[in-house]
Structures are given as C-alpha cells and as structure tokens.
Amino acid sequence: MEGLKAILLICDGMADRPVPQLGDRTPLEAANNVNMNTLASQGECGLMDPIAPGIRAGSDTSHLAILGYDPYESYTGRGPFEAAGIGMDVKGGDIAFRCNFSTVDENMIVVDRRAGRIESGTDQLAAAVNGMKIEDVTCFFKESVAHRGALVLRGPGLGPSVTDADPHEVGAKVHDVYPCDANDSLSAKTARIVNEFVRRSYQILKDHEVNKRRVSEGKQPANIILPRGAGLAPSLQNFNEKYSLKGAAVVETGLIAGIAVYLGLDIVEAPGATGGLDSDVMSIGRTVLKVLDDHNFVLCNVKGPDVAAHDGQPDAKKEFIEKIDSVVGMLMQNVDKQTYIILTADHTTPIATGDHSGDPVPICFWGPGVRVDSVKAYDERSVVGGGVVRIRGRDLMNILTNLMNTQEKFGA
Amino acid sequence: MEGLKAILLICDGMADRPVPQLGDRTPLEAANNVNMNTLASQGECGLMDPIAPGIRAGSDTSHLAILGYDPYESYTGRGPFEAAGIGMDVKGGDIAFRCNFSTVDENMIVVDRRAGRIESGTDQLAAAVNGMKIEDVTCFFKESVAHRGALVLRGPGLGPSVTDADPHEVGAKVHDVYPCDANDSLSAKTARIVNEFVRRSYQILKDHEVNKRRVSEGKQPANIILPRGAGLAPSLQNFNEKYSLKGAAVVETGLIAGIAVYLGLDIVEAPGATGGLDSDVMSIGRTVLKVLDDHNFVLCNVKGPDVAAHDGQPDAKKEFIEKIDSVVGMLMQNVDKQTYIILTADHTTPIATGDHSGDPVPICFWGPGVRVDSVKAYDERSVVGGGVVRIRGRDLMNILTNLMNTQEKFGA
Numbered sequence: 001m002e003g004l005k006a007i008l009l010i011c012d013g014m015a016d017r018p019v020p021q022l023g024d025r026t027p028l029e030a031a032n033n034v035n036m037n038t039l040a041s042q043g044e045c046g047l048m049d050p051i052a053p054g055i056r057a058g059s060d061t062s063h064l065a066i067l068g069y070d071p072y073e074s075y076t077g078r079g080p081f082e083a084a085g086i087g088m089d090v091k092g093g094d095i096a097f098r099c100n101f102s103t104v105d106e107n108m109i110v111v112d113r114r115a116g117r118i119e120s121g122t123d124q125l126a127a128a129v130n131g132m133k134i135e136d137v138t139c140f141f142k143e144s145v146a147h148r149g150a151l152v153l154r155g156p157g158l159g160p161s162v163t164d165a166d167p168h169e170v171g172a173k174v175h176d177v178y179p180c181d182a183n184d185s186l187s188a189k190t191a192r193i194v195n196e197f198v199r200r201s202y203q204i205l206k207d208h209e210v211n212k213r214r215v216s217e218g219k220q221p222a223n224i225i226l227p228r229g230a231g232l233a234p235s236l237q238n239f240n241e242k243y244s245l246k247g248a249a250v251v252e253t254g255l256i257a258g259i260a261v262y263l264g265l266d267i268v269e270a271p272g273a274t275g276g277l278d279s280d281v282m283s284i285g286r287t288v289l290k291v292l293d294d295h296n297f298v299l300c301n302v303k304g305p306d307v308a309a310h311d312g313q314p315d316a317k318k319e320f321i322e323k324i325d326s327v328v329g330m331l332m333q334n335v336d337k338q339t340y341i342i343l344t345a346d347h348t349t350p351i352a353t354g355d356h357s358g359d360p361v362p363i364c365f366w367g368p369g370v371r372v373d374s375v376k377a378y379d380e381r382s383v384v385g386g387g388v389v390r391i392r393g394r395d396l397m398n399i400l401t402n403l404m405n406t407q408e409k410f411g412a
Numbered sequence: 413m414e415g416l417k418a419i420l421l422i423c424d425g426m427a428d429r430p431v432p433q434l435g436d437r438t439p440l441e442a443a444n445n446v447n448m449n450t451l452a453s454q455g456e457c458g459l460m461d462p463i464a465p466g467i468r469a470g471s472d473t474s475h476l477a478i479l480g481y482d483p484y485e486s487y488t489g490r491g492p493f494e495a496a497g498i499g500m501d502v503k504g505g506d507i508a509f510r511c512n513f514s515t516v517d518e519n520m521i522v523v524d525r526r527a528g529r530i531e532s533g534t535d536q537l538a539a540a541v542n543g544m545k546i547e548d549v550t551c552f553f554k555e556s557v558a559h560r561g562a563l564v565l566r567g568p569g570l571g572p573s574v575t576d577a578d579p580h581e582v583g584a585k586v587h588d589v590y591p592c593d594a595n596d597s598l599s600a601k602t603a604r605i606v607n608e609f610v611r612r613s614y615q616i617l618k619d620h621e622v623n624k625r626r627v628s629e630g631k632q633p634a635n636i637i638l639p640r641g642a643g644l645a646p647s648l649q650n651f652n653e654k655y656s657l658k659g660a661a662v663v664e665t666g667l668i669a670g671i672a673v674y675l676g677l678d679i680v681e682a683p684g685a686t687g688g689l690d691s692d693v694m695s696i697g698r699t700v701l702k703v704l705d706d707h708n709f710v711l712c713n714v715k716g717p718d719v720a721a722h723d724g725q726p727d728a729k730k731e732f733i734e735k736i737d738s739v740v741g742m743l744m745q746n747v748d749k750q751t752y753i754i755l756t757a758d759h760t761t762p763i764a765t766g767d768h769s770g771d772p773v774p775i776c777f778w779g780p781g782v783r784v785d786s787v788k789a790y791d792e793r794s795v796v797g798g799g800v801v802r803i804r805g806r807d808l809m810n811i812l813t814n815l816m817n818t819q820e821k822f823g824a
Contacts, residue, residue, distance in 0.1 A: 370429070371438075371792055373793060374793075385797055387792075389796065390801075399466035402769055402770035405769075410463065410470060410473050410483065412470040412471065412490050412667060
C-alpha cells in the first residue's frame with residue numbers, strides 16, 4: 001500500500017522489575033538490544049500504562065485498550081474472543097461459552113473433564129451438534145484444540161449471567177445451569193437453552209461413531225459438551241472503520257487472534273511462529289513486512305518474553321528479547337521512510353512473580369515527524385524523561401492516527 | 413483590580429514538529445525567544461494535551477477544554493459560538509445556524525450562494541427579518557461579515573438535528589429542511605420553522621430597497637437567507653461564576669470571541685489586531701495590561717503562528733513567534749508581582765501538514781509561588797522534564813485557580 005503505514009510491535013510481557021540474578025537490572029536492561037536502543041535514539045519514548053497506573057492487565061484487556069477499546073466496557077470475558085479466534089462468526093449480543101468435550105457416565109457423573117485428552121475427531125463431533133435449534137435460539141458449536149471448543153448462542157432475549165454446566169471436578173454430577181440472579185429473565189432463558197444443549201449433546205454424542213471407536217480402543221468417549229464462562233459478545237466498532245486504516249494482525253496466541261478477528265483485522269500466520277521460546281521471530285518480522293504490501297497497519301504480538309517470565313527464567317527472557325532486537329533491526333532497515341514502528345509491551349510480567357503485573361511498560365514511537373527526544377536506550381528506566389512522558393494504552397491509537405493523519409479533527 | 417491576577421496567553425497553533433528547513437528544529441526551537449526562555453527559567457513547565465493525547469483539536473474545542481468545559485459535552489458545532497461572536501444573545505437550548513445571504517431566481521434555484529459577495533447593506537436586510545415569529549418560536553437573525561449571518565431560533569420543543577437549506581451548490585434548488593430522524597418530533601418542528609423562515613426571508617428580501625438598488629447597479633440581489641449547520645446552544649456555566657474571577661478576552665478571531673462571549677467574558681478589542689501575520693501583537697499586549705486594571709483574568713489568543721503554519725511557512729512562523737516573544741518580555745516587565753502568566757498554545761499546527769495535529773503543546777506557569785523547575789527554555793522538547801509533566805487542557809483552570817486561591821476546597 002502507498003502512504004503512511006505503521007507496525008505496532010507488542011512484545012508480550014517484555015517489561016519487568018529489577019531482577020537480582022541480573023544484577024538488579026531488568027531483562028530489557030540486561031539484554032544486548034542495540035537495535036531497540038537505536039530505535040529509541042531516533043524516536044520519541046516514554047512509559048505506557050496499558051490500562052491505568054497499577055492495573056494488572058491481561059493480554060486480552062491490554063490489547064483491547066491499546067487498540068483503543070475501553071476494556072471496562074468491551075471485555076466480558078474470554079469466551080467471545082476465543083470463539084472468534086477459532087473462526088466462529090460471533091456477533092454483538094451473542095452469548096459465548098468456553099467448553100470442554102468431557103466424559104460422563106449414564107448418571108451424568110463426570111468421569112473425565114477432558115475426555116481422555118482427545119486429540120482427533122472433535123471436528124466430527126462438533127459438526128454433529130453445530131446449528132442445533134432450541135426454542136428460537138441457534139446454537140453454534142466449534143471445536144478448538146484438543147478437548148476444547150466454543151459454544152455461541154444467537155437469538156432474541158438472551159442474558160449472559162449464568163452459572164457453569166461444567167462442575168470443574170471429576171466425580172461430580174453435571175451441574176444444572178442457573179441464572180445468577182433469579183429475577184433476570186434474560187439469563188434464565190440462556191440457562192434453559194444451555195441445559196437443553198448439554199442434554200442433547202449427550203444424546204447425540206454418546207452413540208457417535210467417533211466415540212464408538214474410542215471406546216473400542218479403550219479410550220474415554222467425548223460424550224458430552226460442558227459449557228462454562230458465559231460472556232456477552234460486545235458490540236465493538238470495526239477497527240478499520242474506527243481509524244480509517246486497513247489493518248492486519250500477525251500474532252502468536254489464539255486469544256489475541258480472536259480479539260484481532262473480532263475487531264475486523266485480517267489474520268496472517270507467520271511460518272514457524274509457535275508462541276513459545278522456540279518461535280521463529282525473524283519469520284514473524286518478515287511476515288509483517290509482507291503484510292504491509294496490502295495493509296497500512298499491522299499488529300504484531302510476540303509471546304516469548306511472557307513465556308520466559310511465567311517460567312521464572314531471566315536469562316531466557318533476556319535472550320528472547322535479543323531475538324526480538326534482531327527483528328527490530330531488520331524492520332528498521334527494510335521499511336520505507338513512510339512507516340512508523342511502535343515498540344512496546346502489553347504488560348509487565350516480572351520474573352519475581354511469574355504473572356502479569358500493573359507496572360508501566362516502555363514505549364517508543366519511531367517514524368516521520370516524531371519529536372525525537374533525548375532518550376538513548378529502550379528499557380523500563382531509560383525511557384523516563386522522554387517526550388511521550390506517560391500515556392495510557394487507550395491513547396496509543398489516537399497518537400498514531402494523529403501521526404498518520406487519518407484522524408478527523410474535532411472542532412474547527 | 414487588586415489581588416492575584418492571571419494572563420492566559422494562547423498562541424494559536426504555535427507548537428510544531430521538527431521541520432527539515434529549520435534543521436529539524438521546530439519554529440519555537442529555532443526562534444530567538446529569549447523572553448519565553450526567561451519565563452520558563454522562572455516558571456514551571458511541561459506538556460499539555462489540549463483535549464487528550466493524540467486528539468486533533470479545533471481552536472474552538474481546545475479553548476473550551478482549556479477554559480474548563482468538556483468539549484465532548486459542550487461542543488455541538490460552530491453555530492452557537494459564531495452567533496454569540498457577532499453579538500447575538502444566545503441562550504442554552506436555542507438552535508443556532510450559520511447562514512449565507514444568497515441569490516435565488518423565482519423558482520428558488522440558487523444563482524449565487526454569496527449574493528455577489530455582498531459587502532454592505534446586510535445590516536438593513538437582517539433588520540428586516542430579525543425578530544420574526546413563526547408559531548411560538550422567535551427567529552433572531554444578525555448579519556456577520558460579507559455575505560454571512562447567523563440565525564437563532566428560540567422557543568419550546570425545538571431539536572437540533574435537521575438538514576441544511578443551503579444546497580451548497582449553484583444551480584440547485586433551495587433544499588427543504590428535514591429532521592435527520594423522521595421520528596424526532598422536536599427536530600421536525602425546527603425543520604418546519606426553518607422552512608417557513610427561508611420562505612418568508614425571500615418574500616421580505618426580494619423587494620427590499622437594498623436589493624432594488626443592487627439590481628439597478630447590476631449586482632446580484634441578496635434575496636434569500638440559507639441556513640446550514642444547525643447546532644443546539646449548550647447550557648454552560650458562566651466562567652466568572654465557575655471560577656470566582658472577573659474575566660475578559662482579547663482575541664483575534666470571531667469564533668474564539670464567540671466562545672468567550674458565550675462563557676460571559678468581556679470582550680476587549682486591541683487596536684491593530686488583525687488575526688493575520690501583520691497583526692500588532694504589542695498592541696494586543698498593551699491591551700491585555702490595560703484590561704487587568706478592572707479584571708483579574710485575561711484570555712489572550714494570538715492567531716499568527718497558526719496562520720503561518722496553515723500557509724506552510726516555517727520562517728514566517730518563527731518570526732511571528734519572535735514578535736510574541738517581545739510581548740512576553742513586555743508583559744513580564746510590566747505586570748506586578750501578583751500576576752501569573754500562563755504561556756501555551758491551543759494545539760499543534762505542523763508546518764508539514766498545514767493543519768491542526770494532536771501533538772501536545774508546551775505550557776509554562778509563571779508567577780508567585782509556582783514550583784520553579786529546572787527547565788531553562790520554552791519549546792516543545794525543552795519543557796519535557798518540567799514540574800508540570802503532562803497535563804490536559806481541562807486541568808489548566810484548576811491549576812490556575814488553585815494558584816490564585818479562588819478555588820473552593822473539596823472536602824475538609
């Protein structure tokens with residue numbers, strides 16, 4: 001595409017706190033990240049609170065905020081985004097559930113919540129229940145990886161506040177689903193539909209060919225579907241319409257892909273991207289460049305730093321950051337002078353806690369017209385004093401579309 | 413007046429991005445602005461987002477925000493403020509329109525949208541239609557400059573969402589005005605009133621003496637009034653009541669004057685103020701000083717930097733900033749030790765784009781008791797690291813009335 005473009009490179013959980021094993025430096029500070037430092041020297045830097053100062057963001061809520069959607073309004077749980085992420089057509093107002101294929105006995109007692117960790121055949125099982133009509137509601141069901149799947153209910157008068165059918169423990173009876181508030185007639189309808197869906201799923205699946213074969217092989221049959229985590233699919237404005245951009249996403253996790261799909265971004269898969277520490281990050285970078293041929297915005301999420309931090313491995317995190325650094329260098333060399341690179345993280349994942357924290361993350365805006373500041377290095381503490389000062393995730397797209405000149409002026 | 417006073421000096425569109433022709437400095441950075449630098453050295457500096465980070469502000473929305481009014485609630489378009497700016501008494505709930513005197517033939521086909529760029533006599537034409545009663549609505553009309561004017565409808569049950577009577581092209585028939593939503597009975601009433609106003613304006617104006625003379629001189633008659641851009645006049649608290657101040661405005665554009673009048677500020681005109689690059693800025697400064705004799709707050713808007721930037725002239729912008737710098741020096745020398753000077757801009761207008769952008773602007777608070785910081789120069793990048801850090805336009809009046817001690821304590 002012609003004109004101004006942007007790469008938004010979100011390094012999952014890359015920010016950290018000082019780590020004793022690294023001499024009280026963060027992995028970013030300890031890493032040999034010369035290209036990121038060059039980016040910082042040529043760009044405008046600062047800190048970003050993905051949601052708000054101190055708020056511990058999930059990757060999903062953070063990505064929503066960074067893409068300009070208020071997570072307190074748009075986030076109702078993972079369900080709708082996970083369903084979108086596995087290719088289901090989810091619309092605002094639908095009720096979405098995460099589901100397991102499970103094994104129950106004839107008394108509806110859960111024998112195995114994961115149906116013997118079933119690996120194949122779930123597509124056929126899903127097809128057997130997908131499209132079921134209950135009252136005036138259509139039940140869409142699709143398998144995900146392993147024993148997982150998603151259920152989407154579409155119809156009039158449905159509410160999202162219902163309990164789980166999944167009892168979350170082996171040996172317990174499948175739970176009847178109830179509305180969380182007995183006076184909530186919308187959720188009461190949802191509960192009624194889900195109970196019937198679960199009942200029928202058992203009737204349909206217990207004698208399905210796939211399960212007959214599994215039983216004959218001594219495996220647990222995937223003879224019931226157990227929904228949990230009901231969520232109302234939010235009505236969100238299409239990203240491309242909101243910002244007058246043509247956007248794509250090159251991301252490593254299903255949840256982030258689900259958010260991207262939900263917002264209308266094109267998903268492009270990078271060969272060799274695994275979402276783990278073995279991921280081919282350079283391949284991701286090359287894919288990002290290719291995507292810019294016919295898009296002017298790319299969201300790229302690289303998962304490795306978060307994985308290393310969750311595992312409590314400071315050296316692995318540092319080394320993965322250095323892999324990303326090479327990609328930053330490659331991108332800087334290969335983009336034209338009309339392209340912005342925004343380098344940031346979706347949240348801090350401290351080695352010390354192994355989980356997301358609410359500390360701010362460094363951010364750098366690099367590209368035409370930015371007010372290059374005095375910051376010379378890209379890490380949590382070096383960016384302090386930069387021209388960006390301290391922004392919130394929800395400011396990012398406004399700042400970017402201001403630079404890209406796709407934003408309407410407010411007023412005269 | 414005795415006691416603490418303040419000059420809020422808003423240099424329209426003064427902030428910029430690095431300009432290649434100026435050695436990648438901004439006009440403010442390139443300018444010889446010694447007095448502004450002294451102000452910064454003796455004051456407290458930082459960045460301000462007029463509305464929010466990245467948001468491209470108009471001068472109108474920005475001034476509303478800087479004066480402490482949420483533009484997302486108080487801004488319904490230029491109409492009400494322009495009407496106030498030409499001296500009309502606009503009240504919250506009125507419906508205001510921008511209008512043209514136009515020329516139509518007997519079939520209501522627009523022959524000239526600007527009535528031959530009429531220069532005189534519009535005051536008599538306006539008087540002939542002003543005060544018209546249609547149903548229970550009074551139609552106030554006043555001429556503005558050249559072929560322009562404003563219509564204000566006042567009466568019960570009026571809505572603002574109507575289409576334009578002005579077809580916006582020559583050769584087209586005058587448009588019937590409709591409510592944007594057919595079910596909106598309030599706007600349907602407005603549409604009915606406007607259609608009747610337009611019809612009657614033609615009946616009254618076509619044979620008016622002014623037009624008879626114009627026709628005899630071979631000029632197009634201003635024989636109809638065509639309203640457009642309907643806006644609901646917002647109900648805004650009087651500025652002086654809101655802040656316990658006695659405020660005035662010395663400004664160069666009708667739109668900003670309109671906002672100031674609307675908020676209840678006294679308008680004082682400076683001799684030689686043109687709103688262009690030839691404006692006598694020192695005269696504006698002297699007027700500001702005089703106004704402080706009987707006011708304790710002056711809003712001053714100088715338009716030149718924005719004009720130069722819209723024209724893409726970096727040197728002209730730099731030179732105009734230097735003119736303002738002389739005024740800053742004069743003000744610093746002539747105000748007493750009880751007077752604050754706040755120096756800022758209403759938005760960035762980059763030379764590169766020639767239009768408003770959403771980049772933050774520098775701000776300096778100078779006067780008794782401010783926490784003087786380490787900033788030694790007044791420009792977009794030198795103020796980074798100052799004590800003000802990064803605020804929003806809507807914070808400004810709170811910070812100022814805190815310093816001036818006119819603000820009530822919130823709590824005990």
